[in-house]
Amino acid sequence: MTPTDLDRATVEEAYARWAPVYDVVFGAVFEPGRKAAIKAAERIGGRLLEFGVGTGFALPAYKRSNRIVGVDISEPMLQKAREKVEKEKLPHIEGLCLMDGAHMGFADASFDVVVAQFVITVVPHPEATLDEMARVLKPGGEIILVNHLGAEDGPRAVFERWFARKARKLGWRPEFQFARLRNWALANGTVDMPIARDVALGMYTMVRFRKRSAAEIAAGRVDEIETVALAG
Template sequence: MVSDIDRAGVEKAYERWAPVYDLVFGKVFDQGRQSTIAVADRIGGRILDVGVGTGLSLSDYSRTTRICGVDISEPMLRKAQNRVRALGLGNVELLAVMDAKNLAFKDGSFDAVVAQYVITAVPDPEATLDDFVRVLKPGGELILVNHIGAESGPRRAFELAFAPLARRLGWRPEFPWQRLVNWAQKHGGVALTERRPMPPLGHFSLIRYRKT
């Protein structure tokens, strides 16, 4: 599949977002973040947070949940590291610059992988999801929260029109649900356990897969 987003473009986009990301996106994405964290905390153990960004979510995890956070943006991670030090988050084991499609972890390293607003912002979503599942333990959970494109109607038309600008900002607004369905069928090692609409107005979804 030919990528319509490239890694260098994503890095540059999030370097620009880093100074204002919390202010611009903090409230908008808060419920989705809190929902994924609640699920991850119920699972417990060792969690990989992919696209951890500025670390906005780190202090909301239970202190008994061990966290490794990775992101492609070094400026974002610098803010996350400052947050960990300032808040004394001893349960954060690691923060590292890493490509989500090529995670530098052994197979079966984590009880859950959390990816908040990541899948529509990577060059190869299917290969990225494959690597998320690879680092999960058998029975572990992949917990996503993401915008899912409308199938039809005015919102679909808007997403298609907005797509060229959105790509320059670092994401795809028209990402279809069918793409995840096709990925899961091709992968064959995951089972969908939940798809829940998230505010605002159901534009986002909490999506959970279990590694079978």
């Protein structure tokens, strides 16, 4: 294990600590990114997987015409989400499940959209988790990520590499770069190359992957990458 790796125990411990204060600390900070992710997801609509649902902060913002299933690795975070669903009477929430993202218990092609807000950089096994997201997604659907992504070079990249060891204790991986997502798409082979754009004045990046049909995969079609104003 390298100094920047995360294991499940580290992540669970970190988010058990965050659960009581997560909405207060991060609610307003993450709100622009959440709005962008939800807007993109609802262009497709249908049955949505909210991966890394956490305390359920985003759940009330989805239109009631959608059906939402939330999963998380942290039981304390999920308990907050369950309380929110009960308190706010959210009929569009199908279920909230405790799951390891790298081993989800859903059938293939179960969802029209998979949304992961501020989570792909903190899961223990990002590539295996993305593989699972692609597996449970229907052809033509999208994986939609919103996250801070690490700088490729320059002073911020140097700082993020230095900070990585300390951030691990908080359950964060600040040096996670866009190139890692692009490389995953190439290796996975079932999704088009990622479309990326900045949101929230460059604070976060939204990355979208469309799942290809069996015919497209057989034909070897891969759409070219489209990158819009990625943060440096």
